[in-house]
Ligand SMILES: Cc1cc2nc3c(=O)[nH]c(=O)nc-3n(C[C@H](O)[C@H](O)[C@H](O)COP(=O)(O)OP(=O)(O)OC[C@H]3O[C@@H](n4cnc5c(N)ncnc54)[C@H](O)[C@@H]3O)c2cc1C
């Protein structure tokens with residue numbers, strides 16, 4: 001089955017808080033978008049696989065976010081939960097062009 | 109070749125360790141399946157004592173994570189019990205109707221706690237002490253009840269009793285024999301132990317035989333066969349264990365006391381092995397992990413068809429895990445006509461040592477007070493050494509480095525896992541290990557009872573010299589080896605100004621730290637330079653960043669400030685209006701005498717704050733939470749002081765202060781202490797003409813009664829003493845250390861001696877004033893700052909299908 005993807009404008013880069021997350025709701029989808037060191041932007045599903053913690057409110061360290069509920073450590077790049085816990089969250093591609101931040105999400 | 113099927117029944121310490129051994133010998137030979145009745149991955153049962161004593165938590169005692177099973181392709185069925193072994197078809201069947209075929213089967217079903225068949229033993233409030241469930245039950249019970257009775261004055265019973273004391277219960281220990289731990293100690297040591305434990309607050313009833321548990325639904329007391337009766341809300345039976353052999357027996361596997369096995373841990377049925385507490389080898393059943401691990405090792409060789417010497421039985425040694433008491437015993441304990449003994453009894457220092465000698469050879473030992481010789485004696489016994497080997501090499505009394513350097517390489521450091529000094533040193537050198545955690549990961553040393561941690565730490569120091577910067581436990585997190593004090597020293601010395609700089613300059617192992625060190629550094633920096641440091645939002649937990657408490661469904665709660673727990677009609681009206689307008693899900697009165705609006709959406713927080721127009725109640729803060737007050741002299745017929753007035757003054761003075769952890773205070777107007785000052789970080793009790801100031805209380809998980817710091821005459825003095833106390837706490841406690849833990853660690857005498865110093869007292873007050881001078885109301889700050897509002901409180905919403 002072919003999957004349609006679309007590119008959605010989220011925010012201007014300077015409007016995203018530094019080393020923090022932002023809750024982004026696109027239709028039914030809820031994403032956590034992070035602005036990391038050096039303006040890198042990452043987007044993952046805003047739901048911790050443990051008990052549904054809001055990842056956008058987690059503490060960000062390097063490439064990882066710590067879930068605000070019980071401190072699970074999750075990679076914002078691969079979406080993988082780090083040892084000793086397990087699981088993963090959906091990741092979404094992002095693009096920054098002319099200081100505009102986009103995420104690539106399924107569907108039209 | 110297709111893999112053979114290996115099935116393990118019992119996901120406990122012995123069975124899983126044996127599987128680890130198999131994986132090491134033959135990583136790809138077997139498809140492994142494990143069934144375990146308990147719904148957890150393999151955990152360290154031994155540390156349940158420490159969980160109960162409050163030194164660690166249940167989620168920290170896991171030995172093999174879920175990931176471990178996955179990484180090793182092990183099919184684990186937690187919470188599933190095997191009901192039947194069909195030894196002819198080589199199949200096991202579970203309570204969930206599952207069947208699994210095996211080529212090799214290991215039975216490691218452990219033991220069942222022995223429950224005295226007393227009338228009333230089925231009442232609520234009677235428990236064993238064997239697994240996580242029992243532990244949770246006791247902790248839960250301690251929240252509601254006061255009187256605990258432990259039946260059994262052996263290892264397990266005493267550890268349970270110590271735990272229950274720590275949980276704030278009164279504890280009676282009932283024991284049948286005339287002295288404690290009679291199976292491991294002689295009478296002298298048993299009596300010394302009793303004295304020590306009585307000092308810690310335990311009460312003993314020796315030579316008592318229990319006859320009946322009384323009560324209606326729940327236990328209310330315990331009756332003895334001499335007619336004597338005591339009160340009890342909780343009864344813990346710790347009278348022994350029984351090998352869990354019913355499954356084996358019903359399946360036709362020969363059983364005596366335990367499942368009968370040979371030196372290769374084979375039962376009398378082909379392809380079925382048994383290991384651990386359920387197994388009986390040469391008429392011995394063991395109840396400690398060291399022999400069980402040795403069994404597992406030999407069994408693994410046999411399963412993997414590797415030649416070995418087989419298991420030859422073990423000499424046991426035991427240690428009691430109660431802080432402040434050092435007891436060790438091994439081998440033979442009591443003299444008889446064939447033995448001679450070497451005894452040293454030092455009543456003054458409270459130490460006792462007895463070494464038993466039979467035909468010139470060491471056969472047993474009992475140590476009390478100083479147990480540093482324990483492992484050496486065990487090694488000597490295992491090697492069949494003559495007594496001269498011990499006496500002639502009598503070491504200097506100092507422990508630590510001297511002791512370590514004089515140890516031969518074969519000496520066992522970790523008794524549970526049989527790890528020698530040589531093995532550890534070799535691992536440190538060849539694999540570049542630098543911390544106790546790493547040694548544990550590589551060699552298994554200190555992975556079980558943890559009693560040898562300090563020895564391992566000494567060994568690291570001995571092997572690495574100055575490179576070994578302190579044992580890891582003291583480092584603030586795994587990103588660094590530096591301790592809190594060292595970090596603070598460096599910050600001062602090098603004038604470091606933000607968290608990232610601290611991490612860079614001090615060589616953090618991870619680039620941007622973790623959720624432990626980031627907020628800790630943020631706190632330390634702010635504490636050191638209150639007027640210059642700019643608090644980092646990104647180094648704060650969500651609650652402190654958003655100034656509201658996140659709830660399990662991602663909504664927040666709002667608690668407005670009500671000084672001293674006093675409110676008025678106007679504020680209540682505003683609260684009610686806001687609750688209606690924003691459809692607040694619940695309004696709840698908190699334990700700190702405030703109102704909590706629950707179920708608020710993040711986006712609504714700023715509007716609610718602005719409409720309330722009240723200061724933040726700091727219910728989320730690592731800082732002053734509330735000052736709880738009783739009604740006091742204005743209305744109460746017992747009140748001697750204006751507790752409300754003073755409470756409000758205290759709350760106004762300290763609101764918004766950052767502290768290492770939350771701080772709760774209270775003011776009561778008479779010794780009835782209605783504001784519960786004994787469980788507060790600072791609890792003031794007003795008497796006629798004076799105030800008592802109690803500190804270090806805690807009513808939460810680590811229940812602790814506050815201690816009297818000072819008595820003073822005036823309200824001004826109360827404020828000044830509180831300020832000095834809190835400032836000293838701010839400056840010397842570890843981040844996330846409550847005053848209860850800090851007071852316990854530092855000692856009240858030390859705190860008093862600091863505050864007694866007139867000059868220091870004034871300086872502490874001055875630094876407190878400086879810290880308070882920069883406090884702003886965070887809600888107001890947020891409402892007035894558009895950038896903050898946009899960055900922290902607004903979500904981005906994109907309707908689907910637009911781009
Ligand atoms: C509080 C406490 C403190 C202790 N302190 C020490 C100490 O300091 N030093 C020391 O050496 N030892 C100590 N011990 C003893 C040590 O924990 C045990 O010797 C060890 O856990 C035994 O291991 P095992 O695998 O034989 O049994 P267990 O660890 O009990 O494992 C057996 C497992 O099998 C499961 N099981 C049983 N039947 C079935 C079935 N039919 N199907 C599926 N699963 C089944 C059980 O639920 C259990 O999880 C302590 C024990 C306790 C309770």
Ligand code: FES
Nearest residue numbers: 048050051053067
């Ligand atoms: S919900 Fe994320 S760690 Fe528990």
